[in-house]
Amino acid sequence: MTNNITWWKGAVIYQIYPRSFKDSNNDGIGDLAGITSKLDYIASLNVDAIWLSPFFTSPMKDFGYDVSDYCGVDPLFGTLQDFKDLVVKAHQLGLKVIIDQVYSHTSDQHAWFKESRADKTNPKANWYVWADPKPDGTPPNNWLSLFGGSAWQWDTPRQQYFLHNFLTSQPDLNFHSMEVQDAILNAAKFWLELGVDGFRLDVVNMYFHDETLADNGVADSPEKMFVGVDPNNPFSKQHHVHQMCRDDNLEFLKRLRNLLDFYPGSTTVGEIGAPDGLSYMAQYTSNGDKLHMAYTFELLSDKCEPLYLKDNMMRIADSLKDGWPCFALSNHDVVRSATRWTQGSNYKSAKAKAMLVFLLTQRGTPCIYQGEELGLPEADVPFDKIVDPFGIEFWPVFKGRDGCRTPMAWENQADLGFGSELTRQWLPADQSHQSLAVSEQEVDSASMLHFIKEFLAWRKNNIALLTGSINWLDSGDPVLLFERVDSSQKLIVAINFSEHSELCPDVDDGAAIVWSSHEVSSTLKPYQCTIWQV
Template sequence: MTQSQPWWKGGIIYQIYPRSFLDSNGDGIGDLKGVAEKLPYVASLGVDAIWLSPFFTSPMKDFGYDVSDYRGVDPIFGTMDDYRALVAEAHRLGLKVIIDQVLSHTADNHPWFEESRASRSNPKADWFVWADPKPDGTPPNNWLSIFGGSAWAWDSRRGQYYLHNFLASQPDLNFHNPDVRQAQLDNMRFWLELGADGFRLDTVNFYYHSQGLENNPSVPAGENKTFVANGVNPYTYQRHVYDLSQPENLAFLEDLRALMDEFPATTLVGEIGDDKPLERMAEYTHGNQRLHMAYSFDLLSERQGPDWVRDVVRRFQDGLGDGWPCWALSNHDVVRVVSRWGEGVDDPKAYARVLMALLLTLRGSVSLYQGEELGLPEAEVPLEALQDPYGIEFWPEFKGRDGCRTPMPWTPAENGGFTTGATPWLPLDPRHLELSVETQEDDGDSTLNQVRRLIRWRQQQPALVQGDLTLMENTGDALCWIRRSGDQALLVALNLTGSDVRTPVPCSLERVLTEPGFDGRIEGGELVLPPYQALFAEL
């Protein structure tokens, strides 16, 4: 990749969910040694970095997103020495290491919370968000938890409610307290000094709440419920005006950035869930003093199709300003994109590949989720095997996140080569075994090898890594944009549909590029895109 800008700007980040990557000790749960063992495979894809979902000490009620020790490795994942070895191996292979940071809340067995809940006068009494009940004993306001029910839980020791935007076992920290802010900055410094190259910030706009504890307004009748959450979740019935995205957060983001600037070549990428995600992204990535980049759920939603993608690109072009996006089509929280967007597709292999072409040609950085390079569909997980509290709460209309978190299929054998034990923590879908790494490695035309070639080709194109983007309008079902950087200009044309698409050539072209290996062509002044195909051409 070109070195004319920081590695993260236009870089490709491979997300690893350690619990499901590789189990090195036969207990059915993936671990850090397993991740380290498979890093040569990750490097073979041509990506720039890995993002490790949480591996910190945790009661695992939300599978690591409930932290009880910000500086400890949970024993199910290994030891601190295992982490150091993983970082050393990643760096040897030329991979940067980004780790998740869950700053907004802790586990309820974190020593901070255990002290805070003990009384109203202890040194950490104000480290979490506590409030008295209303006169009738009900919660202080109408705020809701994303995981269902009120965002307030009663604590009999203090005779007060505490705030939890997620599970009741995930109490929210009070970022209005400067000691809390400093403690979290110190925790991040700890990992930077151990060699971390950056952080993915979980729910980065949830750090602050309105101290007035005002009720959120409801979404007016007839207006769209804009917050991205599962479709049966009452959380979407509110406009989240007071419980998140408070203006005080900007100063804390600037403190975070100042810390990162002490460690050259590090990066911050924030996850933003908001009623106005693009507005938050522009705000949070503006200038050089806040986040380096951020991602929202625009392309992680159920909405799909050429018009939707074109609308997303147009809004980002018009509204992001000098900010920088990190694009993703799949992650550990949403249905895998091949299933989410591709229900009924008659050629899933071709569809997975054209989706990768979409992801790799947008202006911004890229987050690729483990197994996406294999074209994995969403796994079927029966009710009795569900682990995700979110899915258990909203079953059967929403099946939770387990279907995208099942173990990585390395071989076509039982349990996919993920574990030598009898039972993995989640069952593998038989369809995944047919798409295993081993099965695809020796097939030059497999999704895996096609994606490898596409990534490596993309990494050599300055226009795709760092260039500007100009959206071509009025191209029907063909998604078309031009990427420009320096002397290079490329036309990208994508057909995400199952029908042939023809559209007039939107600009003067020098030659069609065959290296990416797609079947798009030019005939009689028209772009001709067969189903699920693309065309790349030099201007």
């Protein structure tokens, strides 16, 4: 790996959705102790860090993304001591710990909001985004919520509207208040002092709003639609130039970076969902004084055609300059890549492997979502079992996010070894996952799990794949061909992204094959990946 300060460059991050990873106390919900019990497994994957989705105190209207205490552990997941124990064991195993931070909004059950809504003169009156109604009583502008309808909710105690970009129970913080910024930075410091190695920042581009509350315009072209949101969602019809992505955010991100600089080796990765997200990735990661890493949704879409992938990777490289990207094919918000990218394929297993090799050979920091190393497909959750408010609101056109959040597959049994077969799980275990469970794949040398473990172990010893530059080479579609180059190593990667054999591309004279997913010949078999060293 690289040095301890910049360990995150090229590191592989394993994302854990705590509710669904491992249930240690048989209440049907995954918890911190359950995660700790499986850290040896995670370390055996040869990843470098874990990222934990929210485990903070919350009424769970949005399953932890509605925080009611930034410095508390929700009893569903255990105690603060359980978290400390997790950090200690992770570090003993050489794993860094990154935790989600949801700064743009809180739960309406947060003590800050309860005080703020009491009246217009209390010490926290300006901590949230409040606005008077128009003369006719309607909301102050046309801003929309991602979860449907107006982004404004009337509050009777306060006799004003408050802004909520998500659920009505998730009021937006007013980052124009320095007191709010200070409080958020204090919360970040709390976790840094406990030894966390970094933060994944939820919707990092949505901290600030236009204080004039000007109306959003219409998204008059696909480029202006909100990336990552179903086009049937009314939210995608607006150009959210006043609701998010404000330049004010840059100064706060500098303040956050200043704090992290007091904790050498700590890092940040920001989630950016926005029109022209690449420009914000570049803006937020430039000059080494804001975010360490950022990602947008280009690889979280349904598109996986070779030219689409190449074009987007080239645009990201051209946009970022000195910035560092983070990439994922799956996470807790989108249909699993093993379903999204292999629909209709006759080579599902081979394609799933090629997808991850593509992810793990790009310039940037890759994230693997729990179960992705097993090739788990999207679970089929019937409507009567859906709990995601997003899915309930937009069913059946959009089924929500529950299908990627079902219990992790540990054992080939009805409950997948998640907890107890006698306990009802918060989401039903998908029986199609049984044959793909860890217990089955660990004893199968041809399994996806073995493939990923072995490739990640090999990747660790190739510096060009960790921190090297990337140069895309000419190749006939559908073969992706690119170089990864470091001062001490040059690798050439070829991936046949098709269901037909393709001629093996010409590479530099003297290049030697150092890794291949299939037997080497004059052709690349369907979804074959081959790497040469020059």
